[in-house]
Amino acid sequence: MIDKPKKPFTWERGPFLKCLKCQEAEGLGILSAGGDTLRWRCTKCRYGYSEILPELDKKVIYLDQFGFSELHKLRARTRREDKHTAFWSKVSDLINEAVLLQQLILPYSNIHHDETIVSPFAEALRDTQEHIGGDISFISTNEIQLDQMEVFAEAFASGAEPSLEFDVDDILDDERNEWLNDIRISVPFDWSGFAPETREQRDKTGLAISELIDCWIAKGMGFDDVLNQELNAYHESRLEGLREAQRRFEKGLENYDLMAMAELFHGSAFRELQYVRELFREAGVPDAELTARVRAFWDWDGNKEQPNGKILAYMLAALADQFTHGRKRKPSAGFLNDVSAIASYAPYVDAMFVDIECAQLLQDKRCLEALKYRAKIFSLNSGEEFIAYLQAIIDETPDDVRRYASIIYGI
Ligand SMILES: [Zn+2]
Incomplete structure (x- = not known):
């Protein structure tokens, strides 16, 4: 035996207010809230309206x-x-x-x-x-x-x-x-x-x-040595990132692991390289000079x-x-x-x-x-x-x- 609920089920929920249309005392309830809107609806006559939230x-x-x-x-x-x-x-x-x-x-x-x-x-x-x-x-x-x-x-x-x-x-x-x-x-x-x-x-x-x-x-190595090493590692860390991506690609190739191979193109090292090459190409750098230009960017002090x-x-x-x-x-x-x-x-x-x-x-x-x-x-x-x-x-x-x-x- 299931106990009968006191109130019938409604989509609307409290707090209930008097309905502006049918005047039912506790007719108007919250239908939903979220985004920038609060929606009210009457459980009795279905009259509804929305408020824009602050x-x-x-x-x-x-x-x-x-x-x-x-x-x-x-x-x-x-x-x-x-x-x-x-x-x-x-x-x-x-x-x-x-x-x-x-x-x-x-x-x-x-x-x-x-x-x-x-x-x-x-x-x-x-x-x-x-x-x-x-x-x-x-x-x-x-x-x-x-x-x-x-x-x-x-x-x-x-x-x-x-x-x-x-x-x-x-x-x-x-x-x-x-x-x-x-x-x-x-x-x-x-x-x-x-x-x-x-x-x-x-x-x-x-x-x-x-x-x-x-x-x-x-x-x-103390503070300054480590600081300089890390700040000057930009170029080397890019190369290391690419080498690591390549190692994973080759391992994927050995194991016929397509997901591991696909990672090469989604990994940040490769994406960064592609992005920078494309940027310099659009800026008019000839193809033959792109690699040198990328490495010049990686060596740039501004990156610190x-x-x-x-x-x-x-x-x-x-x-x-x-x-x-x-x-x-x-x-x-x-x-x-x-x-x-x-x-x-x-x-x-x-x-x-x-x-x-x-x-x-x-x-x-x-x-x-x-x-x-x-x-x-x-x-x-x-x-x-x-x-x-x-x-x-x-x-x-x-x-x-x-x-x-x-x-x-x-x-
Ligand atoms: Zn109503």
Whole structure:
């Protein structure tokens, strides 16, 4: 026996208001909300109308994998009590409120993806990310790097100064300022099939940073040496990227692996080469001189100002500095992922919550002097400031937005 519901099922939902047409006392309910529209419809006479919702200007925060994982464990009630429990509970409440007030998004990134699928609770964690952050992603860190490279290649070709805009909307894959759908549907996807390869890659990056540090120590390299090495590596890293793509292509050829072969043409090394050659060809460089011209671009000093590479170089230099001053412990396997996230997103987003170690590197006075980026950087070491920052976002919500958020999301 199924209990009879008190009210018959309707597509409309509360809060119910008096219908303007048939005058039914609680006839008018919300049919849907999302984008820039709130649709009302009467359950009795079907009279309906739409309201245009107020404009939004959402803040964008990059929360690293560790942060998402802590919030996920809280949500799943699997998080063990420790000295940070109160902090993460507070952060969880504030983020939830700010997201529902339509003041904040925490986009998902390919760096999260790389880390998520090595996590034993991959799918549930992905679901939490979507739930907490909204269904919006950053474009990949590779794409950001390619976009910056294009600006510099054009500047090199034309002789003008490179001018980057750092508009956060340029690095998001969807509209930032839409009202969230009142009913959010997420499609589960099984990432686990991807895990072995990614786990291997992650171990490799862990290994790579460890080898790099050994090399610094063996050569007695400090801040300036590492900085110069990294800033001057532009040409060589392009060649290395192409050689790596070629190796994978040949391996694919041996194994009749078409996907591996196709990667050559989708990989960023090859795309960058194609892009630059095409740009110079259009600028009138004869075919016979294209390769020389590309290499001249790769050698160009101006490239040292490419934000992605510059931030990365300074962070590695600051790390080397710690080792010249007696540090012994190597960074964790995920370290380069956090560095890469900062190098890619810090110029564009409003704030980032990252690993303590990475946040500290940015506090090196040479980094503070040389690096200009938009993001406020937070970590567990500045937990109180992060909470105050989230609270300020909530407090600054315009009254009309707050009123509609309360009607639609019940906040
Ligand atoms: Zn009605």
